[in-house]
Ligand code: IPE
Ligand code: IPE
């Protein structure tokens with residue numbers, strides 16, 4: 379039976395987050411420049427978006443550029459920013475036709491002008507779409523997001539809009555960039571690296587983590603289906619005992 383057929387369509391994760399890693403190593407293994415790997419990774423982005431939309435997953439969040447990625451050589455950073463603009467422009471009609479809503483989390487205002495413009499146009503055009511939300515984590519880091527949330531909460535306390543006694547787990551999460559998105563149920567990281575790299579630290583509290591030994595450009599629909607099958611085989615206990623879940 380194919381992995382697709384093994385998926386229980388009534389128990390799909392509502393939100394899958396992905397650390398798309400390994401573009402550079404994929405290219406290097408082919409004696410190609412790193413940027414070739416980034417370009418090839420766009421194909422995997424299309425495949426996972428299609429697969430998620432077809433299955434009926436509500437949200438995917440793709441880590442496309444971290445706050446720390448600015449430390450890379452300027453040539454690579456520029457290539458990534460250009461690739462982003464080009465991809466959003468090129469794929470926008472197809473996203474829209476497929477009823478996919480584009481969203482971005484991260485410090486979008488600090489992105490280069492052209493990148494910001496393409497993104498904002500994409501977000502605006504697709505804002506009423508309802509099939510799948512494709513969240514791009516761009517110029518994103520979780521500590522930045524949490525720090526920003528803390529700052530805005532402090533301002534609200536100062537302005538008497540919020541009182542410290544009312545700050546709960548739920549209230550805190552409404553100050554995050556993911557306020558309208560449920561926590562991811564599944565996180566996939568490609569490339570073999572087993573770390574979170576400053577991604578969704580708050581939101582991943584009870585997420586199932588999956589680390590795949592393949593580079594991002596090799597990721598395809600079949601890989602995604604297989605990950606979901608394995609996700610559905612896991613027992614999510616949320617602090618309870620295995621016995622409690624069965625009763
Ligand atoms: C992920 O691939 C893409 C981004 C971080 C933008 P990498 O560029 O990190 O590839 P590796 O990890 O060096 O192979
Ligand atoms: C994480 O990958 C960020 C993205 C996939 C955009 P990195 O390649 O930047 O992470 P580290 O440096 O290996 O932790």
Ligand code: MG
Nearest residue numbers: 399400401569
């Ligand atoms: Mg990497």
